[in-house]
Amino acid sequence: MARHHPKRPKPPARDVAVIFRDTCLIGDGSLFSAGRALWTKALAGELRRPVLDHPGQGSGDFVPELEARLSNASADVKCLAAEMLWSLLRTQSALPAARKREVVTTVWGWAGEALEKGHPLLADAVLEGTGSAGLVRTSGQWQELGYLVQLVDTLKDIPTASRAALVRDPRVFGG
Numbered sequence: 001m002a003r004h005h006p007k008r009p010k011p012p013a014r015d016v017a018v019i020f021r022d023t024c025l026i027g028d029g030s031l032f033s034a035g036r037a038l039w040t041k042a043l044a045g046e047l048r049r050p051v052l053d054h055p056g057q058g059s060g061d062f063v064p065e066l067e068a069r070l071s072n073a074s075a076d077v078k079c080l081a082a083e084m085l086w087s088l089l090r091t092q093s094a095l096p097a098a099r100k101r102e103v104v105t106t107v108w109g110w111a112g113e114a115l116e117k118g119h120p121l122l123a124d125a126v127l128e129g130t131g132s133a134g135l136v137r138t139s140g141q142w143q144e145l146g147y148l149v150q151l152v153d154t155l156k157d158i159p160t161a162s163r164a165a166l167v168r169d170p171r172v173f174g175g
Contacts (some may be wrong), residue, residue: 004048016126019085021173025155026164031121032108038080041156046077047084048153052146062141063103067110075111080106084148086121088141093129100127 023029023039030036050069070078082104089100101122106114120126155163166172 016090016121019121021167024083024087025152025167026160027159028156030051030079031086032115033121036076036079037117037154038076038083039152041153043074043080044149044153044156046073047080051081051142051149054142063106066107070110073141075113077115078107078111081117081145082111084145084152088144088148091130093131097124097127097129105150 020031023031025039028037029038030038050073054069066081070081073081085107086100086104089095089103092100093124101117104122105115115122155167158166
Protein backbone atom coordinates (compact mmCIF):
# COMPACT_ATOMS: atom_id res chain seq x y z
CA MET A 1 0.00 0.00 0.00
CA ALA A 2 1.05 3.60 -0.52
CA ARG A 3 3.10 5.38 2.13
CA HIS A 4 2.50 8.97 3.28
CA HIS A 5 4.63 11.62 1.63
CA PRO A 6 5.23 14.40 4.21
CA LYS A 7 5.71 17.20 1.65
CA ARG A 8 2.38 16.63 -0.09
CA PRO A 9 -0.77 18.22 1.28
CA LYS A 10 -3.65 15.91 2.10
CA PRO A 11 -6.53 16.84 -0.19
CA PRO A 12 -9.93 15.39 0.59
CA ALA A 13 -8.18 12.07 1.22
CA ARG A 14 -9.70 11.56 4.67
CA ASP A 15 -13.21 12.35 3.40
CA VAL A 16 -12.76 9.99 0.47
CA ALA A 17 -11.42 7.29 2.78
CA VAL A 18 -14.55 7.57 4.93
CA ILE A 19 -16.77 7.28 1.84
CA PHE A 20 -14.81 4.20 0.74
CA ARG A 21 -14.87 2.63 4.21
CA ASP A 22 -18.59 3.19 4.76
CA THR A 23 -19.77 2.35 1.23
CA CYS A 24 -17.49 -0.57 0.42
CA LEU A 25 -15.97 -2.13 3.51
CA ILE A 26 -18.90 -1.71 5.88
CA GLY A 27 -21.68 -1.61 3.30
CA ASP A 28 -22.05 -3.56 0.09
CA GLY A 29 -22.53 -0.50 -2.12
CA SER A 30 -20.75 1.01 -5.08
CA LEU A 31 -18.58 4.10 -5.32
CA PHE A 32 -19.67 4.93 -8.86
CA SER A 33 -23.20 3.52 -9.16
CA ALA A 34 -25.61 4.61 -6.43
CA GLY A 35 -27.93 1.88 -5.18
CA ARG A 36 -25.85 -0.91 -6.70
CA ALA A 37 -24.39 -3.65 -4.50
CA LEU A 38 -20.87 -4.44 -5.71
CA TRP A 39 -18.80 -4.94 -2.56
CA THR A 40 -20.54 -8.19 -1.58
CA LYS A 41 -19.20 -11.51 -0.36
CA ALA A 42 -20.53 -13.22 -3.49
CA LEU A 43 -18.88 -10.81 -5.94
CA ALA A 44 -15.59 -10.81 -4.02
CA GLY A 45 -15.71 -14.61 -4.25
CA GLU A 46 -16.25 -14.43 -8.01
CA LEU A 47 -13.35 -11.99 -8.39
CA ARG A 48 -11.16 -14.18 -6.21
CA ARG A 49 -10.99 -16.93 -8.84
CA PRO A 50 -9.55 -14.93 -11.78
CA VAL A 51 -7.24 -12.89 -9.54
CA LEU A 52 -5.94 -15.50 -7.10
CA ASP A 53 -6.23 -18.77 -9.02
CA HIS A 54 -3.46 -17.62 -11.36
CA PRO A 55 -0.31 -17.41 -9.25
CA GLY A 56 2.46 -15.06 -10.19
CA GLN A 57 2.35 -11.65 -11.71
CA GLY A 58 0.74 -12.53 -14.99
CA SER A 59 2.39 -12.92 -18.34
CA GLY A 60 2.23 -9.35 -19.56
CA ASP A 61 1.03 -5.86 -18.83
CA PHE A 62 -1.37 -5.74 -15.89
CA VAL A 63 -4.47 -4.19 -17.50
CA PRO A 64 -4.58 -6.41 -20.63
CA GLU A 65 -3.85 -9.47 -18.47
CA LEU A 66 -6.67 -8.50 -16.10
CA GLU A 67 -9.02 -8.06 -19.05
CA ALA A 68 -8.19 -11.57 -20.24
CA ARG A 69 -8.70 -13.02 -16.77
CA LEU A 70 -12.06 -11.26 -16.42
CA SER A 71 -13.31 -12.07 -19.92
CA ASN A 72 -15.88 -14.58 -18.60
CA ALA A 73 -16.75 -12.64 -15.44
CA SER A 74 -20.08 -10.95 -14.85
CA ALA A 75 -20.52 -7.21 -15.41
CA ASP A 76 -20.74 -6.67 -11.65
CA VAL A 77 -17.42 -8.44 -11.06
CA LYS A 78 -15.76 -6.23 -13.68
CA CYS A 79 -17.20 -3.12 -12.01
CA LEU A 80 -16.01 -4.37 -8.61
CA ALA A 81 -12.53 -4.86 -10.08
CA ALA A 82 -12.60 -1.25 -11.36
CA GLU A 83 -13.58 0.04 -7.92
CA MET A 84 -10.90 -2.04 -6.23
CA LEU A 85 -8.32 -0.64 -8.63
CA TRP A 86 -9.55 2.87 -7.83
CA SER A 87 -8.99 2.16 -4.14
CA LEU A 88 -5.48 0.86 -4.77
CA LEU A 89 -4.39 3.52 -7.27
CA ARG A 90 -5.85 6.69 -5.78
CA THR A 91 -3.18 7.18 -3.11
CA GLN A 92 -0.17 6.58 -5.36
CA SER A 93 1.53 9.89 -6.09
CA ALA A 94 3.86 8.67 -8.86
CA LEU A 95 1.01 7.75 -11.21
CA PRO A 96 -0.78 10.72 -12.82
CA ALA A 97 -4.48 11.21 -12.04
CA ALA A 98 -5.32 10.97 -15.75
CA ARG A 99 -3.77 7.48 -15.95
CA LYS A 100 -5.62 6.31 -12.84
CA ARG A 101 -8.89 7.62 -14.28
CA GLU A 102 -8.12 5.87 -17.58
CA VAL A 103 -7.48 2.52 -15.87
CA VAL A 104 -10.63 2.70 -13.75
CA THR A 105 -12.91 3.79 -16.61
CA THR A 106 -11.38 1.19 -18.94
CA VAL A 107 -11.94 -1.68 -16.52
CA TRP A 108 -15.46 -0.45 -15.75
CA GLY A 109 -16.10 -0.31 -19.51
CA TRP A 110 -15.42 -4.03 -19.84
CA ALA A 111 -18.84 -4.46 -18.20
CA GLY A 112 -20.41 -2.79 -21.23
CA GLU A 113 -21.17 0.34 -19.24
CA ALA A 114 -19.72 3.83 -19.43
CA LEU A 115 -18.33 5.40 -16.28
CA GLU A 116 -18.63 9.17 -16.24
CA LYS A 117 -15.09 10.59 -16.24
CA GLY A 118 -16.46 13.66 -14.44
CA HIS A 119 -17.57 11.62 -11.41
CA PRO A 120 -16.44 13.43 -8.22
CA LEU A 121 -14.39 10.40 -7.08
CA LEU A 122 -12.45 10.57 -10.36
CA ALA A 123 -11.47 14.22 -9.89
CA ASP A 124 -7.78 15.14 -9.96
CA ALA A 125 -7.91 16.29 -6.32
CA VAL A 126 -9.08 12.82 -5.27
CA LEU A 127 -6.67 10.93 -7.52
CA GLU A 128 -3.54 13.05 -7.12
CA GLY A 129 -2.05 10.69 -4.55
CA THR A 130 -0.65 11.10 -1.08
CA GLY A 131 2.35 8.78 -1.03
CA SER A 132 4.76 6.56 -2.85
CA ALA A 133 3.79 3.01 -3.71
CA GLY A 134 7.37 2.11 -4.52
CA LEU A 135 7.94 -0.99 -6.61
CA VAL A 136 4.43 -2.29 -5.94
CA ARG A 137 3.11 -0.06 -8.71
CA THR A 138 5.01 -1.99 -11.34
CA SER A 139 5.85 -5.35 -9.81
CA GLY A 140 3.26 -6.18 -7.18
CA GLN A 141 -0.06 -5.24 -8.71
CA TRP A 142 -1.41 -8.80 -8.73
CA GLN A 143 -0.42 -9.34 -5.11
CA GLU A 144 -1.93 -6.02 -4.04
CA LEU A 145 -5.21 -6.69 -5.85
CA GLY A 146 -5.24 -10.26 -4.52
CA TYR A 147 -4.76 -8.99 -0.98
CA LEU A 148 -7.69 -6.58 -1.32
CA VAL A 149 -9.92 -9.31 -2.78
CA GLN A 150 -9.04 -11.62 0.15
CA LEU A 151 -9.56 -8.80 2.65
CA VAL A 152 -13.02 -8.01 1.32
CA ASP A 153 -13.95 -11.68 1.05
CA THR A 154 -12.96 -12.18 4.70
CA LEU A 155 -14.53 -8.93 5.97
CA LYS A 156 -17.87 -9.80 4.41
CA ASP A 157 -18.03 -12.92 6.62
CA ILE A 158 -18.30 -10.63 9.66
CA PRO A 159 -21.76 -9.29 10.62
CA THR A 160 -22.25 -5.66 9.53
CA ALA A 161 -22.27 -4.10 13.02
CA SER A 162 -19.10 -5.96 14.04
CA ARG A 163 -17.48 -5.16 10.70
CA ALA A 164 -18.28 -1.45 11.17
CA ALA A 165 -16.71 -1.44 14.63
CA LEU A 166 -13.65 -3.25 13.29
CA VAL A 167 -12.92 -0.97 10.32
CA ARG A 168 -13.64 2.17 12.34
CA ASP A 169 -11.08 1.18 14.99
CA PRO A 170 -7.85 3.09 14.21
CA ARG A 171 -5.83 0.54 16.17
CA VAL A 172 -6.92 -2.09 13.67
CA PHE A 173 -7.25 -0.16 10.39
CA GLY A 174 -4.96 2.81 10.98
CA GLY A 175 -6.20 6.30 11.50
